[in-house]
Amino acid sequence: MWRWLTDPYGSEFMRNALAIAIIVGVLCPVVGVWVVLRRLAYLGDAMSHATLAGVAVAYLIGASIVAGALAAGLVMGGVIGLVSARRRLADDTVIGIAETILFAVGVVIISRSDRVGVDLSHYLFGQITTVNDTDLGLNAALAVIALGTIAVLHRDLLAVTFDPLHARQVGIAEPRLRFVVLVLVSISVVVSLQTVGLLMSVAMLVTPAATARLLTHRIATMTAVAVAVGLASAVGGLTFSYHLASPPGATIALTAAGLFLMAFAATIPARVRHDQPNPPVPTTRLDAASIPASGSKEYPMTDTAPTASDRVPRRRQDHPVELHPHRTARQAHRRHRERVRRDRHRRRPGARRRRRDLRDEQRVHLLHRSR
């Protein structure tokens, strides 16, 4: 078994392939989490197609392929941003047009090129075994930049993705962040260009993150699971392709798809259970007569002025039944741990200083109010 795993990596070019597979297996799922949550799968697909134009132009003028692909991705993002700002066309329509234009430009340039070693299928399906040290360094640098950006901005990304209105209110520059996401997608497409090829780069972007989405409910665990799935598919797919003598890019994509299907099958019962409504909560705290049925539409309403006894009881002790009893021992335990954690936090050395900080902040705030 160990030999089966290590055998493929005896040669230099396979070790390089393994390294780039690991880079892709970490970067793409992390970016993919945001692609899945922001529903940008189609944008990712389109970005990958558009990079062909960049690759072709880079070849034509002898520039770096990675730089060309990155530039094409940014052009694509800019075009989408500009055109969809005029609100008559939906985003996906604009993406479809821009994608096909850039892809067609790439195909035309490459097919007319007479330079040796330019082969369309290299870019369509990947060329992981031709990765050299320069490519490796460049891609690693891009990956570090992208992962660093996400590490710094993840809380803002979360806020903007969940509730863009609130994000704008608390001072997050939403358009700028949307552009950052475009750049991140562009970077991960470029990095995966050599591994799985541009036709299948969206596989590494979307599939591991989607698998994690099925299995988790928290953003941190979702990211961790996505990276695990991504690494398993990239490294596993590469190893499979060596033993099966199959194209590496397609094998990686298929491995990711296999893991997704397994997660999908495993979560079917859970999802069915989840869709059922919660059991009814006992409510014996208030007689229904004290508030009329909501949504009574008859008007003009002939209603007597409210009296004091019409008012809803205000004190907590009027509510004898606890609304949400602990349903399971695990929940009860978790809540207990939560309380213990919080209380310990308050007794830790420096608690007084922290409370003072809080008080000061509130005082500043009160000052502002009285102004």
Add this chain to the structure above:
Amino acid sequence: MTTAPGTALDVDALTVRYPGRVALDNVTFTAGWGELVAVVGPNGAGKSTLFKAIAGLVPITGHVTLAGDRCHHGANKACAAYLPQRADVDLSFPLTVGQLVLAGRRPFLAPWRRPRPVDRHAVADALEEVDLADRTRDPIGALSGGQLQRALVARALAQQAEVLLLDEALAGVDLPNTTDLLTLFDRLARTGRTILVATHDLALCRRHFDRCLALNTALIADGPPQDALDADSLDATYGTAPPPRPSRSNLVAAAG
């Protein structure tokens, strides 16, 4: 223009135009600290637009003055918190209640910094105040409608918002949860926060709010429910007759 110290919110000649129509027409009112105000009106009357305009989320003409500051376009927008309708919240989003409330700390916490103890305390206290302290680590999908509203209120508290704008906060919330929410609103109002609630439930307005704004593009009535919701103003608010005081911009929009 200076505002009286007792005024939390001063809306002056507020007009909002969307392409092709006027959503809010020359709305003027003020609200003091700790006032609890219901905003009623038919669908499309501009309730949400009014709230978004106060929170600085749509371009306006006129003035919105919050806490004595003209903060509509300033850095201090966060002191009015717009709480979205439940329908606008994606409950399947992988977010815990604690993370949701922590998002309100953004004005005080740079995005790259880890939450400091002061932030964690603010989050814990906000959740304590809305009785959700034991749900901090639960996913938001596990919350009921009323609890989600309370969590959103907690986010506004963590943000130290002074003016809370709740859009359809009581829609689709069952009886005990409605009671809980109204109790919470009362409690918050007593601590000086000004709360505006958009609602369709006129009976609830009459029973539990001291002040009521009837809105249909223009402000139709403003006052205690028994006055603001009398037959005439309800006719003007909900009737099929064209809204009173058609302004020039209204006519232009209709002609165009």
